[in-house]
Amino acid sequence: MTANAALGAHLQPFAGIPTFMRQPASRELAGADVCVMGVPVDSGVSHRPGCRFGPRKIRELSLLLWGYNNVLGVAPLDHLRLVDYGDVNAPPVDLRAAHTAIEAEAAAVLEAGCTLLALGGDHSISLPLLRAHARRHGALAVVHFDAHPDCWESEFAGHPYSHGTPFRHALQEGLIDPAAYVQIGIRGSTSSANDYADARALGARIITADEAQARGVPAVLAEVQAQMGRRKVYVSMDIDSADPAYAPGTGTPEVGGFSSRELLQYVRGLRDLHLVGFDIVEVSPPYDHGDITAVLAANLAFEFLSLLALQHKQG
Amino acid sequence: MTANAALGAHLQPFAGIPTFMRQPASRELAGADVCVMGVPVDSGVSHRPGCRFGPRKIRELSLLLWGYNNVLGVAPLDHLRLVDYGDVNAPPVDLRAAHTAIEAEAAAVLEAGCTLLALGGDHSISLPLLRAHARRHGALAVVHFDAHPDCWESEFAGHPYSHGTPFRHALQEGLIDPAAYVQIGIRGSTSSANDYADARALGARIITADEAQARGVPAVLAEVQAQMGRRKVYVSMDIDSADPAYAPGTGTPEVGGFSSRELLQYVRGLRDLHLVGFDIVEVSPPYDHGDITAVLAANLAFEFLSLLALQHKQG
């Protein structure tokens, strides 16, 4: 309470210490429904680093989230007790060690009964996050927004883990139910014709940006809904699913992507799924401007919280 | 004439002293049809300031306006004598005092028989501008482009005026005809479910960004036309009605907004209204890049001038 005053409850967005939506910064998870966890790791990127600053910046922009979601008709914090966990302690010098730390800290949060909203960090973090979730929930259905399939076997010769490989490993480790894995927004050049084929062979249903545009948001969502059914769903949102015009602050920008409007519609359209986890990754503030990428990420996080709140309300 | 030479008539955009479209900087309003007035005030913002530099930057980018509007088929300066009034003298230390100054200077311009094209500054300036216009024209019909309803009672406890409150006060002061007040582009989170309800209760017809997209520009414009009829219309354009991709240089960016193409179509679509005033606000150059927000604002101002010129031609 006095802590909240110091964090800046009731202040305008420019003031106060930026925790996520001004909720308490704490490791006391008892009684919390949702836990926002920063994962400031960018040693897995193949081009521009900087997404280690993603969590801090998204928190800062979350202060612009006024609380009530007009489209979904819910004020998420009226229904969910949210705690800002702060950031995972993960060393940049060794990505495997970082993954171990992430998995351990995420697992502890899940064991405390919290739903996790993870803020990356590069996309390699989805692997330890999925490991922690699968440990608790079993193999997960996954809705994966991205410009890239991220199903390479290896991006740096001799090193299996990086931001271009997490979903192959997750599939191979049985963390993802291959019958319920959809990729949305895939586009751009790849190493070879095999990239898409390999991802499909592993179980991915690839909905390219072109297909998504041609069919329209509702049709895509209907397919996703049909495939996911009542499975437990983990959502992984790579901000580079958005076009660079909407999300310049990312490591491997890919033209021809979604608008912010489309991404909002996609996330809101997941409302009837059984959602159990969410990550938003690859926000790289040094390459952002006017914080527009971080604002988008903060809003997508807010939509996810709104879905959780609806789920919670409905029991 | 020699003054114009110094300002840079006939120079390329990179050269010369930036008055609006290279028109004379003057307080001699006799004979002028339109007056561009800068209102460099940003003490009313709840997040990022900087829109005090909006007028200067929009003038600079107005040098890219070559003169002829191909879509509307008119060269506005062939039909309108335009004067660049320069900027209002409004102190940042006291927003009420700034409003008093704005109202007084705007009223003097209107009394001189000029139509006013005001360049903000934050959205709080629409209140004194509407006061000046209502004094001359009576209660106004208003077309209001924005991401936010700006109808809060108070944004800073104990202080009624700020950039989130002008339209409530304008309605309550009788400056706006509640039967002819449309908000277009509203979106994003609000403080509570009451925000939209309150605005509606005050008379606002809210067309959200989602509704606008679903119905399309022509249908929205038809409704606006129907509601406005032959009333005298004031147009208030908050640049954050555009998506942050198109207008990053603003104080409270809100994702899911209009494209520049849509905004151009909306303004051009007001051509059959009886337009009497225009403001364009919340352009914050310190957060812009490549001046894209200021270019958009300059073009929207140009479209408004083109509408005025058409009105003028038709007598």
Add this chain to the structure above:
Amino acid sequence: MTANAALGAHLQPFAGIPTFMRQPASRELAGADVCVMGVPVDSGVSHRPGCRFGPRKIRELSLLLWGYNNVLGVAPLDHLRLVDYGDVNAPPVDLRAAHTAIEAEAAAVLEAGCTLLALGGDHSISLPLLRAHARRHGALAVVHFDAHPDCWESEFAGHPYSHGTPFRHALQEGLIDPAAYVQIGIRGSTSSANDYADARALGARIITADEAQARGVPAVLAEVQAQMGRRKVYVSMDIDSADPAYAPGTGTPEVGGFSSRELLQYVRGLRDLHLVGFDIVEVSPPYDHGDITAVLAANLAFEFLSLLALQHKQG
């Protein structure tokens, strides 16, 4: 090969010396199919310079092009031997002299049997490039993406050549077949009502941004296809055909332009034309952010290479 190692073949995008798609930097053109040539000239611009740094930056971002085009189903470098010619030696102090140098160097490349992919530089360079191409191929069919017609008689009094005039001169010099010249994406204000009329009188079919949007990409492409037929086609891509949200890094940004998705579709849609040359111009890195304009340019170049490869495969 050892040269390639130094340039960084097989390195990740952040490493190595940036030649275009890591191909050899060489003036040995024997056996090469395509030659990427930088034209670092920006003395022809009427507003913001900086596009002299376009070639270097586009090369840098080309390292993100992984090699296989999923939409067109081709890996261009499997079918085409590409050489990075480096940059033309053209002095900024005299645009005519620069044009002479560009024409001479381009002609030498064409004489060596290479197709040219030129990276500008401002749009004035299309004139000497067209001179070189016409010398070899005769009058060309031209598909010209731009916000501006670039058909002025003169932009700087007494000086015929600049970035606003190349296509008038190309038409008047007989370099372009006036029966097969399409401009796509034209918009914004012009000097007078005559600008479009003049361009049309010279032979240009102007498809404005508004018309393009109203009719849709496939209809526009069908018309282009019909008009071009089996003629030899030169494509000139001014990056300001994109909206400033997608391409802020340019000299004379114009709102209301294409999205990156639309531009990709347009270029891919030229696949059945008989393509003989390509330039991409007006990328100005000092005004870019997050390199998004250069990423777009690099991808458009990649699409063009893909089209060439398809043409090559099919003999």
Add this chain to the structure above:
Amino acid sequence: MTANAALGAHLQPFAGIPTFMRQPASRELAGADVCVMGVPVDSGVSHRPGCRFGPRKIRELSLLLWGYNNVLGVAPLDHLRLVDYGDVNAPPVDLRAAHTAIEAEAAAVLEAGCTLLALGGDHSISLPLLRAHARRHGALAVVHFDAHPDCWESEFAGHPYSHGTPFRHALQEGLIDPAAYVQIGIRGSTSSANDYADARALGARIITADEAQARGVPAVLAEVQAQMGRRKVYVSMDIDSADPAYAPGTGTPEVGGFSSRELLQYVRGLRDLHLVGFDIVEVSPPYDHGDITAVLAANLAFEFLSLLALQHKQG
């Protein structure tokens, strides 16, 4: 403790939620020795705003302060219990009201027995801070680092308070002992020859940047020491005392200023004074780059804490 974990104790600088030097964010002041208070107010500036984001950014860069001061030989947090108060709740719309809030919150902190380290915010905040300090300590000796005397009667006609006037008002209100008031670093143009004369007439000993350079840091410090004696000293540090090369991120940059090395020496040289309060103002992050201004401010704050710790050790 668990709170500290969430804030990121023991994390590297890029991780964790940025409180000042990772100390607890709290309004529980009992037992605290020093209180860091953010004062995010910039309605008093005459040119570029943005210093409302100063407190947040200085906190962020304070994470680079490793804890031990090698020059002064002290680890301040070993001797001082520090609390991060968060930010004052001060409305931008009315500077007088903001000052009232600042004075009240500062007074409460002082009453709790804490020494205050205030992070601005524009220089107008020194007036309410001095009011609060004088209420507790009586008229203060003041060491004032600045490019400008800040002793104008009024900067905006009819409005006495702004960032160019606080010290005149403080002197006239008897908050400063005119026998012990030194300004260091003054330079640049002024409104008239009277500006310096007026400040001197009010009691200020002006040591211009030129004089400071000519005499050298030790001589200046000796004079300051002599003048201050054993009086209670308040230090006000306007970051624009540094040259724009060292502190670009400020509202009214003035060339010819101090280097960072000189400023560090000046602050360290105050070690034998009886220090009771400190503010550091005018850090404007939107105009900073590479955060160099905020790093300088964070280090100057750290030097002040080190002096306090030495004072504390010595009883």
Add this chain to the structure above:
Amino acid sequence: MTANAALGAHLQPFAGIPTFMRQPASRELAGADVCVMGVPVDSGVSHRPGCRFGPRKIRELSLLLWGYNNVLGVAPLDHLRLVDYGDVNAPPVDLRAAHTAIEAEAAAVLEAGCTLLALGGDHSISLPLLRAHARRHGALAVVHFDAHPDCWESEFAGHPYSHGTPFRHALQEGLIDPAAYVQIGIRGSTSSANDYADARALGARIITADEAQARGVPAVLAEVQAQMGRRKVYVSMDIDSADPAYAPGTGTPEVGGFSSRELLQYVRGLRDLHLVGFDIVEVSPPYDHGDITAVLAANLAFEFLSLLALQHKQG
């Protein structure tokens, strides 16, 4: 007068239309003592362009010049009638033609009896400016601040004029008195050992940055004074004489340069010379940050005006 109101006399720096120090924009030179002329030409640069925006930006920052020079004890505008001429009409496409235009416009100003304060633009403009001055005054003594000797024979093969060659041509054309030509601040790498030798053979007294530092400002100024005597002196200030830390916004930055403090001292130290002209060149706003380079340039211009005013006072 009403014109002045529109330009913003008495407004704070953030407001109003930026003419130099808010003086009238006019081509009426009768009765004017000094004329500020913008020369927005950057076609002569060998690396980064952008200094065409120098005049506009320096004017903008000149609004921070409060009017009274405390060090020199003079308010220049109390003694000098200053007119802002606006910008020369010089085409970027042909540097020779640009030089012809500059010389003609400068000559007309000088013939009107005004002293010229030229704001560049790249350093090539000093050649036509010296031509105009020499036409009126005969061969000039020149004090030239720069990192580079700018005495190359040719920088672009076959083209004698560019920003690296003006002083060779000026010497060869007899515009400069070789017995009274001093270069101050020269440093950095050159094409060969001959660069300095050539400049010296032409008459230049080169005081390198190293020599200047070793001897100190007063000793250097004494030598300059001795060499200049009572000759008519033209001062050419290349902003890259400052270190990139103080002047990042320039085309060919050279490390190891002067601080802003040193440059101020150098210009003030010219007070006993017979000054007849001044240019300040190579300010490139696209590469500046926080406008620190433009602030420095504006202050150096102010110092020069102060010297002129002193000269004027003393008859």
Add this chain to the structure above:
Amino acid sequence: MTANAALGAHLQPFAGIPTFMRQPASRELAGADVCVMGVPVDSGVSHRPGCRFGPRKIRELSLLLWGYNNVLGVAPLDHLRLVDYGDVNAPPVDLRAAHTAIEAEAAAVLEAGCTLLALGGDHSISLPLLRAHARRHGALAVVHFDAHPDCWESEFAGHPYSHGTPFRHALQEGLIDPAAYVQIGIRGSTSSANDYADARALGARIITADEAQARGVPAVLAEVQAQMGRRKVYVSMDIDSADPAYAPGTGTPEVGGFSSRELLQYVRGLRDLHLVGFDIVEVSPPYDHGDITAVLAANLAFEFLSLLALQHKQG
């Protein structure tokens, strides 16, 4: 030769493909005297990454190095055959693996008889570089410019290698002769009083920034000369030895550092040492502006090459 043409020999700095000083990009080291090697690794940083882009950016700015060193009186490329090796292939995901790759590639270059000039990358790379050098030369004398001692035992718990630890490991591995190891420029806060003590206990002679300033460059150089004697000397230059004003583009900026002038004097002052290797590290372009940090780094590299050339001339 034709390769050189493509790289841009004889072009101005804005043109051509940026190899270091336009020398050939090659892995053919036979006959080469010096090899410039990029080491694009930044997984060892504790705060801001981005120095993986250091090598590319320093190469780009090296195009401003005109060839002749006026202070040292030598044109290094007249005496040294220089090859640009390109970049090491080092994975960001595992710093130990990166170090193994760096050591192997560096060792191969040294075995080919080349002197190595390494461009980082973060400071952790000095460890594998010293390993390679010590393997060839035995334990090295080291002159180390830095703000930080970089002698921590571990920066990330459980991980010995990172940018804060290389010199402890180098000393412990016997790569550095503890009798000839000088650190220059050390300053700022440290973890504890032990940081300096520990470094000293390991053999480092720490010359702090304060001591360096107090004694002056010549005195410091004399001590360095005396300590190094005729030993083989490796120079490691952390760009953060410069003040953030001069080198903002770095990961852990520390105020109170050297000016560019001082750093140039320090490097030139090493001319009588027996130099065998050099690295320049921690240049982080995403945090630079106007490329001033990269220009400084390129010039320091040029000074080192000049020293090598002098050594070479003298046999």
